[in-house]
Amino acid sequence: MSERYFVDGYNLLHADPDWGALADANLEAARDMLIERVSRWSAHTGHRVCIFFDGQGRFHDRAPRDPGRPNVDIVFTSSKLSADSLIERGVYEAHKRDTVIVVTSDRGISDFCLGLGAMTMRATNFLGVLGESRGS
DSSP: OOOEEEEEHHHHHHHSHHHHHHHHHOHHHHHHHHHHHHHHHHHHHOOEEEEEEEEEESSOEEOOOOTTOTTEEEEEEETTSOHHHHHHHHHHHOSOGGGEEEEOOOHHHHHHHHHHTOEEEOHHHHHHHHHHTTTO
16 A cells, blocks of 8 residues: 655755755745655655645645646645645545655644654655655
8 A cells, every 4th residue: 555645845845955955046946846856756656645835825726736747746825824734634634544644844743643643754854765766
């Protein structure tokens, strides 16, 4: 059975020094690099991933599914809702919480999700997992 990963996008982005530096100059390019890298990893492993980014809009928005990355969803939250809140809601609503891995270095989210029965992984550890499969 494949796991489902709920990724705190900006937390992961700033955990990588290269992506973080690029984000200071061009946030959209840094986000695109992160999405591309996670998408390649997902295609290689078969794991489903939802990447959550804090947004600025009036409504939270799920980016249209890209046929090139069938197991990856991208969600931008509204300005009134944080990515953290949607991650917590996703874990709460998950049918099999023990198959959910939340990628964040935010201790509050991590503790909450662990309390619901999900697993958690620090963003820096997930970067290592992505690095181990760079050949994909």
